[in-house]
Amino acid sequence: MAILSIAQNEDRARRHACRTLSEGGLIALPTETVYGLAADATDGRAVARIFEVKGRPRFNPLICHMSDIAMARRYVEFNAMAERLAEAFWPGPLTLVLPLKPGAAVHPLTSAGLDTLAVRVPTGFARSLIARFDKPLAAPSANTSGRISSTTAQHVAADLGDRVSLILDGGPAAIGLESTIVKPTDRGVDLLRPGGLAAAEIEAVCGVRLARPQEAAPAIEAPGMLRSHYAPGAALRINAQTAAAGDAVITFAGAALSGAENASIVLDLSPSGDLNEAAANLFDTMKRADEAATNEIVVAPIPNEGLGEAINDRLQRAAAPRS
Incomplete structure (x- = not known):
């Protein structure tokens, strides 16, 4: 396991990360929300390794991180509402669950076999890395599945250790909560997971109240919907x-x-x-x-x-x- 400081040499960190990803390795990278455990979303073996390292159930989909709206359009279909939300909040802590395009190159493990894909454009270093890599990154939080999410490189190292090829240290995450996940539909906009963007801010842009899922949702449509999650060791x-x-x-x-x-x-x-x-x-x-x-x-x-x-x-x- 290598830990590289982004502040000390950002370009070196970016080049090392791209090389690791292109070889099918996993990296832990900082985003404005939490640290993510990232792999090339088009590489099935690399994506499978995310599930293995985290101990994550394979029915639980991953978020695909993009460099911009143009990259996202290669993989998912945007309706008018999705366009409005992306224009308002990307880059930033908002994830949109949108229909997959036929033949989209992301591996089916990333979407857990669903016909939708959760997509987000992060800010800062993560965004510039994805632009240089020119492929989306599948990146759930960098922690053992179901446990407390990591907001520093030190958290990642203590939890996942040598199971990660490279940890990029960008300091503490600014927001500290995972992204808010919404799904635009013909009926309106569903809030699948509250997160680092307040619901009221989204409602102000989309002009409708976000629909909250029922307590016993019949299907897992997005990350963070499992009933037990983010759990410490103690009760x-x-x-x-x-x-x-x-x-x-x-x-x-x-x-x-x-x-x-x-x-x-x-x-x-x-x-x-x-x-x-x-x-x-x-x-x-x-x-x-x-x-x-x-x-x-x-x-x-x-x-x-x-x-x-x-x-x-x-x-x-x-x-x-x-x-």
Whole structure:
């Protein structure tokens, strides 16, 4: 496993990454959302290696990362609503689930055999790398499947280690939550996963309220829809009002939990009550809490507005019963 700092030599990091990808290897790369575990989306063996390294179920589709709308149009069909959303939010933390074009070169494992593909254009280094590679990258979060997502290169190294050929260190992820995933349909726009772009911002552009999926969705249409996901090793309890000895407490805006004085650690996602800051800190805070907890992790209530919807989505899945 090699770790390269992008800040020290960006062009060298890009060249090394392209060489690794062209040889069928996996790289961990920073995006504005979280770190991704990336492979050439047109190479079936490389994509299969993503599932193997993560321990990810093969019915769970991957996001295909593109350099721009023009590249995305090679692989998926855009309707008018999809065009409007892409123009407004790409590059950025929005993933669109769109119909695959006949004969699209992405490997079927990437889409889990569905007739749709989840596509996104990231910002910064990841985007420039894809433009140079000139192929889409299949890239779920760079962590063991079902566990807490990685927001630093150090998180990736601690979790996946030598199972990744190359880790590119771009510093902490700016947003800290995975992308928001929506699916434009004839009926409107479905919100498949809340994420780093608030639903209200999307609704302001598309002019309709996003339809939320039913609690028991019959099919997995996009990443992040499994009931149990983003889970720490310790049990996690949400909307907590009390804490017990040995608990690791995660709070928000200075909220006090009864019994927190006996907790193993108390961590505040944002002492000032800033949901953007809380989102950026969420996964790193969960990892720190998991290391400190000798009992369970308890989380104070988080407002369910703006990015709070995505934060609560991650916490609910982290707290869900595990198979």
